[in-house]
Amino acid sequence: MIRYIMKRLFMLIPVIAVVMILSFLITHIMPGDPVRMMMGDFATEKQVSAMKHHLGYDRPFFTQFGEWFSRIIRGDLGESLFLYEKVSTAIFSRLEPTFMLALVGESIGLLIGIPLGVIAAVKHRSWMDQSAIGISLAGVSIPSFWLSIMLIYLFSVRLHWFPVQGYVPIEESGIGVIKYLVLPGLTLGFMQGGIIARMTRSAMLDVLRQDYIRTAMAKGVAEKFVIIRHALKNAMIPVVTVIGFSLAVLLGGTWVIETVFNIPGTGSLAINSIMKRDYPVIQGCMIFIALVYVIINIMVDVSYAFLNPKIKYK
Structure with a gap:
C-alpha cells in the first residue's frame, strides 16, 4: 500500500507540470491588460510601459515562462498585482x-x-x-x-x-x-x-x-x-x-x-482575480485546484482497499 501511495505521489509531478504550463498559457491568452487595469484609465502609455518593464511583462513569452517556472519549482507562486501580498498567503488565508x-x-x-x-x-x-x-x-x-x-x-x-x-x-x-x-x-x-x-x-x-x-x-x-x-x-x-x-x-x-x-474563500478569490486579470493569483488558484483534485483522487483509490479486501495495491 505504501509503495502504491508513493508511486501515485511521484506521478503528481508530470500532472502538476502540465497544469502549470496550461495555467501560464491560459492567463497570457486571456483578453485584457492586467497592468492597465492595475494602474487605471488615467495612466499614460509611458507609465504603463514602465510598469510592464518592472513586472517583466514586456519580455519574450518563453523568457517570462522560464522565470515563472523556476520560481514555481522553488515554491514561490509570486505576488498578487492587486492584493499586495504573496499568492501563497492569499490562498492559505482563504x-x-x-x-x-x-x-x-x-x-x-x-x-x-x-x-x-x-x-x-x-x-x-x-x-x-x-x-x-x-x-x-x-x-x-x-x-x-x-x-x-x-x-x-x-x-x-x-x-x-x-x-x-x-x-x-x-x-x-x-x-x-x-x-x-x-x-x-x-x-x-x-x-x-x-x-x-x-x-x-x-x-x-x-x-x-x-x-x-x-x-x-x-x-x-x-x-x-x-x-x-x-x-x-x-x-x-x-x-x-x-x-x-x-x-x-x-x-x-x-x-x-x-x-x-x-x-x-478560494472560489471568490479566483473569481475576483479573473475579473482583474491578476495573473499570479489565477495561476496559483489553478495549481491549488489541481493539487486538491489529484490528492483527493489518491485518497479515494486508497479507500477502495478498505471497502473491498479483494483489491490489492502493489
Whole structure:
C-alpha cells in the first residue's frame, strides 16, 4: 500500500507540470491588460510601459515562462498585482472558509444522498423510489444561485434565522461560525445529495440483485443487517468515487456560492482575480485546484482497499 501511495505521489509531478504550463498559457491568452487595469484609465502609455518593464511583462513569452517556472519549482507562486501580498498567503488565508463550507456542504450531502439512495433501491418501483428520484433530480437540476436566493429570502429576510451574507473566522466566532454556513451548506448539500443519491441507488440495485444477498435473505438474516452490512458496503465503491469528486469540487472553491453569500474563500478569490486579470493569483488558484483534485483522487483509490479486501495495491 505504501509503495502504491508513493508511486501515485511521484506521478503528481508530470500532472502538476502540465497544469502549470496550461495555467501560464491560459492567463497570457486571456483578453485584457492586467497592468492597465492595475494602474487605471488615467495612466499614460509611458507609465504603463514602465510598469510592464518592472513586472517583466514586456519580455519574450518563453523568457517570462522560464522565470515563472523556476520560481514555481522553488515554491514561490509570486505576488498578487492587486492584493499586495504573496499568492501563497492569499490562498492559505482563504482556506478556512472554503474548508468549513466544503465540510458542512459535503456532510449535508451525505446525510441526504446515501439514505435517499438506499431507500429508493430497497423500495424499487414504489412511490418512495419515485419520490427519491424526484428529489435527486431537483438537487441536480435546480441552479445553485436560484436556490441560494430562495433560502436567503426565506430564512434570512423573512424568518431572520441566519445572516444574509458574510463569514466570521472561527477564532473570532467559535461555534457561532455555523450560522454563517447553514444556508450555503444547505445549497451545496442539496446539490451534492442529489448526485450521491442517484449513484447510491444505482449501485445498491446492482448489489441487491446478487445471489449472496438473496441467499442471506432466504436464510432469515435480518433485512436491515443485510442492507447495511452487506449490500451498502459492497455498493460503496462507485459511491465513494462520486463523494471524492464532489469533495474535490467543494475544496477547490465553490465560486457561485461563495460569491452569492459573500464568503471570502478560494472560489471568490479566483473569481475576483479573473475579473482583474491578476495573473499570479489565477495561476496559483489553478495549481491549488489541481493539487486538491489529484490528492483527493489518491485518497479515494486508497479507500477502495478498505471497502473491498479483494483489491490489492502493489
